[in-house]
Each structure stands twice: as structure tokens, then as C-alpha cells.
Amino acid sequence: xxxxxxxxxxxxxxxxxxxxxxxxxxxxxxxxxxxxxxxxxxxxxxxxxxxxxxxxxxxxxxxxxxxxxxxxxxxxxxxxxxxxxxxxxxxxxxxxxxxxxxxxxxxxxxxxxxxxxxxxxxxxxxxxxxxxxxxxxxxxxxxxxxxxxxxxxxxxxxxxxxxxxxxxxxxxxxxxxxxxxxxxxxxxxxxxxxxxxxxxxxxx
Amino acid sequence: xxxxxxxxxxxxxxxxxxxxxxxxxxxxxxxxxxxxxxxxxxxxxxxxxxxxxxxxxxxxxxxxxxxxxxxxxxxxxxxxxxxxxxxxxxxxxxxxxxxxxxxxxxxxxxxxxxxxxxxxxxxxxxxxxxxxxxxxxxxxxxxxxxxxxxxxxxxxxxxxxxxxxxxxxxxxxxxxxxxxxxxxxxxxxxxxxxxxxxxxxxxxxxxxxxxxxxxxxxxxxxxxxxxxxxxxxxxxxxxxxxxxxxxxxxxx
Numbered sequence: 389x390x391x392x393x394x395x396x397x398x399x400x401x402x403x404x405x406x407x408x409x410x411x412x413x414x415x416x417x418x419x420x421x422x423x424x425x426x427x428x429x430x431x432x433x434x435x436x437x438x439x440x441x442x443x444x445x446x447x448x449x450x451x452x453x454x455x456x457x458x459x460x461x462x463x464x465x466x467x468x469x470x471x472x473x474x475x476x477x478x479x480x481x482x483x484x485x486x487x488x489x490x491x492x493x494x495x496x497x498x499x500x501x502x503x504x505x506x507x508x509x510x511x512x513x514x515x516x517x518x519x520x521x522x523x524x525x526x527x528x529x530x531x532x533x534x535x536x537x538x539x540x541x542x543x544x545x546x547x548x549x550x551x552x553x554x555x556x557x558x559x560x561x562x563x564x565x566x567x568x569x570x571x572x573x574x575x576x577x578x579x580x581x582x583x584x585x586x587x588x589x590x591x592x
Numbered sequence: 593x594x595x596x597x598x599x600x601x602x603x604x605x606x607x608x609x610x611x612x613x614x615x616x617x618x619x620x621x622x623x624x625x626x627x628x629x630x631x632x633x634x635x636x637x638x639x640x641x642x643x644x645x646x647x648x649x650x651x652x653x654x655x656x657x658x659x660x661x662x663x664x665x666x667x668x669x670x671x672x673x674x675x676x677x678x679x680x681x682x683x684x685x686x687x688x689x690x691x692x693x694x695x696x697x698x699x700x701x702x703x704x705x706x707x708x709x710x711x712x713x714x715x716x717x718x719x720x721x722x723x724x725x726x727x728x729x730x731x732x733x734x735x736x737x738x739x740x741x742x743x744x745x746x747x748x749x750x751x752x753x754x755x756x757x758x759x760x761x762x763x764x765x766x767x768x769x770x771x772x773x774x775x776x777x778x779x780x781x782x783x784x785x786x787x788x789x790x791x792x793x794x795x796x797x798x799x800x801x802x803x804x805x806x807x808x809x810x811x812x813x814x815x816x817x818x819x820x821x822x823x824x825x826x827x828x829x830x831x832x833x834x835x836x837x838x839x840x841x842x843x844x
Contacts, residue, residue, distance in 0.1 A: 399686075399689075401686065402662060405663045405666075405688070409664075435712060435713040435716075505790075505811075505813060507714065507789070508594070509758070509789045510814070511637055512593065512594045512595070531595060535758075553593075575668050576667075577632070580666060
């Protein structure tokens with residue numbers, strides 16, 4: 389069973405519908421016992437980093453997620469959920485993340501060339517950098533849906549794919565059993581469903 | 593590289609998709625759930641649902657339909673129509689919308705944009721502006737294009753983006769339903785002013801109109817249309833193939 393971690397941030401309707409569509413048993417929960425017993429965890433998130441980090445902390449789930457990830461439970465962070473996996477973010481101040489992946493979250497403003505729209509919204513092609521099990525059913529160049537104004541930087545060791553948007557924007561990361569997608573697989577049509585399916589099959 | 597998006601728009605009234613010429617004389621076209629699935633399977637990059645009568649009719653049917661659409665379709669969904677409060681945001685987001693488009697609600701209460709952007713993030717808040725030329729000036733119209741607010745449109749859009757709108761749909765009332773092409777002049781004026789993605793709406797009558805749109809105003813991120821898709825005049829995959837031939841980057 390896959391647990392989608394509910395800590396009061398974001399829209400979990402699409403994510404649970406898409407997992408259902410690939411035939412995976414899913415529970416949306418903030419209950420520590422259910423999370424502990426899940427085979428895999430998905431950490432979603434939209435909105436601002438600081439708010440989300442605080443909500444995760446207030447929910448009491450932050451330390452639990454770190455502990456379970458350290459013990460080897462597969463964890464997938466999506467969008468802001470991916471950003472939270474990193475050490476820190478500079479979105480409206482400086483905030484600490486879960487520190488599961490080395491690197492930090494920086495603004496697009498000032499780091500990407502002028503003339504490109506911010507937020508980076510839309511379908512962009514994945515440029516594979518490293519093999520990762522979650523891409524086993526998709527191809528280099530496949531398009532996925534992005535919506536974000538900040539991105540992960542100083543994390544070259546863990547980058548598995550980028551997307552070209554003036555700079556090489558970190559699109560996905562992996563550090564051992566911890567995975568992250570900056571884009572929304574649950575909004576990326578067939579390609580996205582294949583990524584979710586592959587994540588759910590890890591270790592099976 | 594980021595692709596140009598093609599977005600079919602489904603105006604929904606009493607549970608059915610409708611599209612009128614110049615916002616009047618609505619014709620029943622099809623079932624929203626079936627149409628959404630068809631578009632998702634056939635190249636649409638995103639879908640927009642407008643609950644066009646939300647201000648004075650029952651909304652329950654609309655949210656039921658939205659839930660059914662969102663359970664089976666895994667591309668971004670934007671919902672607009674009758675969004676006046678944060679509770680309205682919550683209502684459609686909990687039924688599977690990814691983005692919420694505000695129009696008259698923001699005109700009545702501009703802080704709605706700021707409050708929603710703070711709560712749900714800028715990416716969730718789409719400003720939809722119905723714009724028409726009045727005595728040589730761009731004016732913002734409210735209530736589905738029926739009421740001239742007297743406000744100058746470009747400064748209105750700029751203000752909304754500063755308050756947190758993460759995307760702007762520019763709907764030209766002058767070209768809407770006429771099918772003679774997008775309002776490139778109006779779109780240029782908006783793109784010159786804001787740095788968030790701009791979606792062109794109103795006037796698509798042929799594949800050529802989209803090619804001309806992206807070539808004339810390359811800053812535009814997406815083209816939105818309704819009737820030419822609903823009536824099968826243009827298939828989205830044909831449109832995208834033609835754009836690709838013209839060196840416009842699309843997802844195929």
C-alpha cells in the first residue's frame with residue numbers, strides 16, 4: 389500500500405485518482421501508524437516552502453518521514469514535496485527542509501535568462517541524466533507538466549533528469565530510496581502515470 | 593524546451609458544454625465528461641472549465657461533473673465561473689481542479705487574488721480578463737462580457753499579476769466567436785506588460801490562426817479555443833502537427 393502524506397498542503401484528489409488509475413492501493417493519511425505501515429510514501433505539496441515546512445513540522449510527521457526514509461522506505465516527493473526533501477530553500481526567507489537530499493532550492497528570478505515567463509508553467513521535455521527506476525517505462529524527451537517558480541540547485545549528485553528552461557532546471561532527483569519530481573506526474577498524462585506505476589513497483 | 597500549449601475550453605451550463613457567438617445564443621454541444629476524455633486522449637495540453645452561469649444557478653451539478661472529469665483525466669484542469677471567495681476556491685480545488693480562474697470576483701474584490709495566492713500559491717490563481725476596445729482604449733468587462741467596468745485593461749492585468757496571479761487568460765470580446773484570428777494587438781500589449789504566462793483566447797477559426805498567433809506574439813504561452821474543437825472543425829493533433837511543421841514547439 390502507498391501512503392499519500394496529508395499534512396494540510398495541496399490538492400490530493402488528482403494524485404489519489406491517478407494512483408487508482410494505475411491499480412495501486414492508496415491511502416491519503418496523516419496518521420503516523422498508517423504511514424509507518426505503508427510500503428511506500430508519497431510527499432505531495434503545493435504553495436510556499438515556508439508554510440509547507442511549518443505544516444509538516446506542526447503535524448509531527450517531519451521526524452517520522454526522515455526516520456522512515458533513513459530506514460530505506462521508498463519515498464517520492466512531488467513538486468513542493470520534492471523541494472522539501474532538500475536541505476534548505478530561499479523562498480521568502482530561508483527555511484530548512486528535510487535534509488534527505490543534498491542541495492538547496494533557489495528562485496528562478498535572477499537565475500534564468502530574462503524574457504522567460506516565471507512561473508515555469510507547461511509541458512517540457514525530460515533530459516535524462518542518470519538511470520533511475522522511476523523512468524523505466526518512459527523515454528528521454530518525453531514531456532511532463534511543470535508549475536513552479538523555484539528549483540533545486542547544487543544537487544548534481546542526485547539529478548536524474550533536467551528540463552531546458554534557459555538553464556538546466558532540475559526535473560527529478562534520486563538519492564538511494566528517496567526520489568523527487570519537480571513536475572507533476574499526476575498531471576502529465578500517460579507519461580506521468582507510467583512514472584507513478586514504476587515508483588510503486590520499486591522493490592517488487 | 594517548453595512547448596506551446598493548446599487548451600480546449602468547455603463552457604458548462606446545466607451540466608452540458610455550450611459555446612455561443614459573442615457570448616450569446618448558446619448552443620448545446622456535448623457532455624463535459626465525454627468531451628474532456630476525448631480531448632485528453634487526443635492531444636489537449638490542459639482543459640479549462642467555465643461554469644458560465646454560476647452566479648445565478650445551482651453549482652452542485654457543476655462540481656459533481658468536475659469530480660467525474662478529474663477522476664479520469666490526468667492533465668491540468670482549470671476551473672472558472674462564479675469564483676468570488678476563498679470558499680469557492682476550496683470548493684473547486686477539492687473536486688480536482690488544479691488552477692482556479694477569477695474574473696468578475698476579482699473585479700468586485702481584488703484582494704481575492706492576493707488572499708488566494710497566499711493560501712494556494714501563485715500557480716493556482718489564473719486571472720481571466722474579458723477585454724474589449726471602447727473608444728480606442730482596452731476596457732475590462734465583467735459578468736461574462738456583459739458589463740463595461742470602465743477600467744483600463746492593461747493596468748488591471750498588471751495589478752492582478754502584482755497581487756499574485758500566476759497566469760493570465762486574455763479573452764478578446766472583439767474577436768471572440770468571430771473566427772477570424774486571435775487579437776494579436778491586444779495580446780502584445782499584455783505580454784509587454786507582464787512576465788507570467790499569457791494564454792490567448794477569442795477568435796480562433798482555423799489552424800492558421802494558431803500559427804499566426806505564435807509567430808506574431810511568440811511570448812504567448814498557450815492558445816485557448818472552444819467551438820472549433822467542439823464542432824470538430826479542427827482536430828488538436830492536426831493543429832499540433834501543423835505547428836510543428838512551422839517550427840513551433842509542441843507536445844506530440
